[in-house]
Structure formats: C-alpha cells, structure tokens
Amino acid sequence: MRTLIKHALAASEPKDNLIIKGWVRTRRDLKGFSFLELNDGSCLANLQVIVDADRPGYEQMPRLTTGASAVIEGSLVASQGSGQKWEMRASRVTLIGESDAAYPLQKKGHSLEFLRTISHLRPRSNLFGAVFRTRSRLAFAVHQFFQERDFVYVHTPIITASDCEGAGEMFRVTALKGNVDEKPEEDFFGKRTYLTVSGQLEGETFACALSNIYTFGPTFRAENSNTARHAAEFWMIEPEMAFCDLQGDMDLGEAFIKSMAKYTLEHCAEDLALFAKFVDKEVISRLQFVVDRPFQRVPYTEAVEILKKSGKKFEFPVEYGQNLQSEHERFLTEQHFKCPVTVFNYPREVKPFYMRLNDDAKTVTAMDILVPGIGEVIGGAQREERLDQLRENMRYHKLNEADYWWYVDLRRYGTVPHAGFGVGFERLLMFLSGVGNIRDVVPFARTPGSADF
C-alpha cells in the first residue's frame, strides 16, 4: 500500500516496509550508493532516498533522471543530515516511466512566461505545486466557512439569456453554424444565450426561499483586457442573505476575509513559506495584518475627502461620483488607516440597478472591502427590496423591466431586506499567496488570444 510523502514526513517513529511512489527531482551518485530526491505532489518537500549499490533495481539508476517516475520500497529512518527529520533507505527501486533529455523542467529558473506555455507540466514545479495545493485547500475552506454558518450552496446557471450587470461584454453560446444573428430563434435554447457574468440575481431567488445561500462557480467576461488581474474565465463566490442589511453584509465580508487569511497562515504554512521566499516577501506579514487589525468602516464621501486632503499625487484624479481606483484604495488601507478598510454608500450613478437607494436619494448601499497590496477584494450591497423603488432604479439605469420579471417577482411576494457580496476567487488567491499574475493561479488560464490545453 502506497504512502504519500506528506504522511511519511509527518511520521512520529521509524517505519519498515514503506512503499513510496513519485517523480525524481534530482539524483546524485556517490561511491557505492545514490541519493534520490523524490516528490509526489502531496506536499512541497521531497523525500530523500538512499539507494545502496547492492539493492535490486540499482542498475536502473542512470535512467532515473529528473522527471522519471519510480516506486521505492524500503524503511523510513531518522535522517543523518541536517535538513529533514526523516529519510528513506531503499530495499528495492523500480523505474516506472523514463523522462528523456527533452524534459522541459530539467533546469531551475524558468520564467513564469515560459512555464505558462507548458501549463500541463508546470504543476510539477515547486511553485505551481504550492499554488495549486493552496488553491484546493482554500476552495475547501470557502465551502467550510459557509456550510458551518448554515449557508446552502447553489449552482446558479452558467448559460443564461439574461445579463446581470446590464453591461455587455458577454460571450455568446450557440449551437448554430455560420451566421448566428440571422435566426437566433432556431438556436439550441430558442433564443440568444450567453455565459454568465454573475449568479447573483438567481442567487437572490434562492436566498428569498432558503435564507442564507452562496454560489461558487465559474463566471466569464469577454473583455479585451490584457492585464495581470483580468481573465476571461474565473471563479466567483457570491453569498446572499435574506433578512440582512448593509451592516450584516459588511460583518460577513470582513469575517470571511479574516477567516481566509487565518486559514492560509494555519493550514498552508509550508507552501506559504515558499511564496514568502520566492514570490512576495511581505505576504505573511500582510495576512497577519488582516487577521490582527480591526476593519475600519468609512463612507465613500468621507473617503473621497480623505484622498483629496492627503496631498498625495495620484495617477487618476479623485472626484466625487467616480469609482475609486486601486491606487486610492491602497492609500486608504496601507497609508491612511493602516488597517483593512470597508468603504460604503457609493454614489448611485456608478453602481448597478439592484442596489438599495439610501434616504439621501444620492447614494446606494454598496460596500467594498479593501486590503493592503491589492485594494478591493470584495464588492457587495444590500439589495433594493422595495418593488416601486426597484422599478424606478430600472428606469434610471434604462433597463427593461420585462427582462427581469422573475427578479421583480421577489419583491411582490414576501419581499425581505437582503444583502450579499461577490469575491473573485483568483483575486483572493493572489492576495493570499502574493502571486502577482492571475494567469499563475489558474490551472489553464483563458485570456485574449489564449485558450490552449
């Protein structure tokens, strides 16, 4: 029975009859024996294996090159060297699959750009093994966070005929050939369909039945942005709570961010140490900052005044009635307040129709959560639950009410104050790992001009 290297290295005592299966990272041949560094992806660390020249299979040693796969039988013994606690003494070595000289991960020090061209092999490297183990653990931590709080996970649709934001940039989905605009009524679904940009509106229908729900699924933007922060396909987390106002929404968002930072520090320590060493020296202290410091809440109007009075020269000017830019957000959290910041009550004109209009008739109950190093990591709002006001909002934003009949229905039948937010999972991962390009936290990134593998 195979033992994973992470379990072997966590052993509390020596063990005989161990079977390890993995890939060779390096091999050193000395007089009468060889050292193998074996990795199986279960953890960052390799297991060091000592193979004496008289062991069965030793004659295969020259073919156990970097990238080759092997099965090692033997004993786990206390390590003689200074590094790890345990090492393995092989009683038998079996080569499984060779790896020839063309193997692209032979040498260290490849650029991230090059590694993207071999996305099918890069999870075998230290950095990307760490990234994708962390991605998996954090995805599970997201589910745990919400399930422990009695939120129901909802799979909102990927293919949709409606447009949540009322603002284009959607991919078309079609089973038609040739001209797809001629007879859309003959398409698979009998009309034009698109890839969803958000599950929020459908999520609201479930919150208005089951109280607390969340989505966690892929969303899409056909936006021609070639930046380090944009991808055409990314995963979003969108909780929605019935009987909840803006305060409750900020409470949940702040608790979520703190919880994810704490989880990363506690459960991804080995991989996080790698990020701190090679990717972003500040990452651990930044996570500790978010865990330790209380969030500061500040109305948008006040945030604009702080920025204007700061005397700081920004690339983008600060104006009331404009969305804050990343540089503004980072100034607020990193330099002014020196703690994570939640900005709320944004001007109506820069936010979507579904946000609740405040009594001042100028602002809506939007909120953005800002963290150091990245700026906005969560955007949310209390939703407009009043039927007449929602209709007025739709006219204000020039939307056709008939397209949203089912969404409007929620305000007709037992409407409740409700609120939620959205988190881009990849941006969250970039914040938690310090990895600077979204292409490097996605298994196979989809960006303009690139849909390989």
Add this chain to the structure above:
Amino acid sequence: MRTLIKHALAASEPKDNLIIKGWVRTRRDLKGFSFLELNDGSCLANLQVIVDADRPGYEQMPRLTTGASAVIEGSLVASQGSGQKWEMRASRVTLIGESDAAYPLQKKGHSLEFLRTISHLRPRSNLFGAVFRTRSRLAFAVHQFFQERDFVYVHTPIITASDCEGAGEMFRVTALKGNVDEKPEEDFFGKRTYLTVSGQLEGETFACALSNIYTFGPTFRAENSNTARHAAEFWMIEPEMAFCDLQGDMDLGEAFIKSMAKYTLEHCAEDLALFAKFVDKEVISRLQFVVDRPFQRVPYTEAVEILKKSGKKFEFPVEYGQNLQSEHERFLTEQHFKCPVTVFNYPREVKPFYMRLNDDAKTVTAMDILVPGIGEVIGGAQREERLDQLRENMRYHKLNEADYWWYVDLRRYGTVPHAGFGVGFERLLMFLSGVGNIRDVVPFARTPGSADF
C-alpha cells in the same frame, strides 16, 4: 439576533427572547389568537407560532397571508399539540413584506411541470426546499470525501479548444457577431472555442504532478435529447489517481457511492423522509441496499452472457460489442446479482481512445458502476499510459495526435499507470433522492428550447 428555525427546533430547553424571521406557510385565526406556520428554508419543518390577540402587531394578522414575510419575537415553549416538541409564543409580530392573492404557491398540489415555470419561487415549496438543501449537503460531502483522502481539487477550464471525447455535440463559445465560421482566427481566443464536455484530460495532467486530484464543475452537451435524464448543462465530478490501476479505480468508485448513500441516510434524514413519502417509496431501502451489500464485479463478456441466457425480453437486443442499455444494467443489479455491480473490460470499439488496451487486444480497462433504480452511475477507466499504444489508439479512433500534443507529453516524461472516473452530479442526486427528472434537481435547468431565468 436571528435564530434559524432548524436551531430553534433542535433546542434542548425552552428559551426566551427568541427572534425568528421567515415566510408564512399558513395561518389559522381562532377566537382570541392565531396560529402561524413559519418557514425560513433552514429545514423542512415549519415552526408553529401562537399569537394572542393582545400582542403588538396582531392587527397586521389579515395581511400575514401565505408567502408573506415576518419577524416574530417571543419564547420557545414545549408544544401542547402532538406534532413537534417546540412551538413559539409570540410577544410581538412584525409584517415585513406582503404577498398578494396572485402568489402562485398559495395552493398545494401543483404539477412539477408548472413548478418549473416558476423556478424562481419553487425553492419555497417543501419538495424543492428539500431537493436544494440535499444538493448543497451532498456537494459538500463530495468535497469532504476527496479532501479527507488527500485529493487536490482542480478547476479545469470551461472554455476549451479541444474535444475530450472526440465526438462533437459541443456548444460554440464566441465573441464574434454575424458569421462565426468565416474568420475564427479573429475570435476572442484567436481560434474556435467550445464549452467543455469533460475536464478529464486536463485533470490527468494534474494527477501526473500532484498524484490524486478531482474536478467538480459544470460540463455541457449540445445534444438535442428531450429526456428526463439529459440536460445541456450539468455538474461533473472527475477524480484521477496516479499510480493507480483498474482495481484501485473500482475500489474508489465503489467506496464513493457507498459513502454518498450513507451520508444521505445520516445527514439528510428529514428531507429524505419527504422524498420517500411523496417522490419514491423505495428510496430509503435502495440506499440501505447500496450501503449494506458488497459490490459484485463482473467482466463485460460475462455480463453479456448472463443477459443473453436470462430469457428476459429486453427492448434493446443484447449483443457483444454494444454498450449496455439502462434496462440491461438494471437487470444485472436488481434481478440477477441483487447487489450493486461493477462491469469492467469493455470492447475497445465502444470506448474512447484514452482507455488502456488489455493484453487480449480486444478489450479496454473501462468500468461502469451500476446501482438499482438507475443503472450506470459512474463510468471510469485506467488510462493508456504507454506512449506507443496511446498513439496507436489515436490512429484506431481516427484522431489527430497533434491536437493532443500536451496529453501525449504526459507519456513522454515520467509516465505512470493512472485511472479515474466521472460521476454526473445530477444523476447521483436523482439516485440518492428518487427524484425522477433531471430538471427537478437543478436550480434552473438548461434543456433544448429552455434557458429561462
């Protein structure tokens, strides 16, 4: 602070100063007081509330009709009636949102067909509340099953330029207008792209780095099938294990099915009882059957002989070299073996190129797991890990090797025996709940001619 009804009903002692928020299911007015049945979606059961006529808010009682939302303050006291352990004595009632006479869920006994036309409201019904709570719990149980076993969750791409099965029926994804076949090189990704039918091939690249992985995400078929078992959009779970053969694959698949059946019996008891009462009287005994009985493994060739010798009249004839139909599968598990059955080693010609060719050169290491009531619930295989044989398989299936260069690469660099399987999450839910139509286990179903909401 709000208490969810599921927690109120699970109380171990009476409690004062309780705040319950939910929707009215029914109201009965008696002399001097009223009964309200309140539901908040946190569980199937309603909380019975007694409101005396002298309580603040009692004057709103006539507007607290079915579907209206309300906040009730009061005490949790031992129930006088025969049904539940606890009921609530209101000290104050506050109407939040009215529900007028047009509310479509007023009366009971709507058809499932009608309820699909109000998919935005049906989670407020007993049946669909139960379905979607169960869906959420089982999705989490899937993650728990794999995470506890050290599998890494991988988000394989949704938009893809490759075709896993080599067999069409894919939706096109495009940002082009008008004729989409004229200049596909000018499309968003610089080529034709589609919605994925499976994440398996990409999943294999991660298994060959991290050892044990699983996917859990949406997949798509542009297949014009209007049956109770087909949807154009559905969620799939696809584990993949390095250093694993067909035996290990069957072991994992069987353990998975048993674990899901056990989880449903233990953690979804209240909702499952509803399914047993109104949807499928056999569902509980069928789950117990799968939990209790060991799986029987039988080679395809032997299964065909059993079916031929059975003397049973099937709608579809049984022939070696044909895939088994649902009626054949059900006969094997329900009538012949009277236990869950795993059929393995299928003829090469009916299975995809990536399955491993057996030494008989006629069969491949495929396996299907069959359960009563439904037939196949899991399909999997050991993959072809030998470079030369994989190339021969591709020629046999008339595929172009260049389209799969990265997949072939896995066999060049440290290839390992590996295996995995796929489970359609909706079919699994149908099996576990007894719900007979896939449209009724999906929040908003996508089927030919239908992409509403």
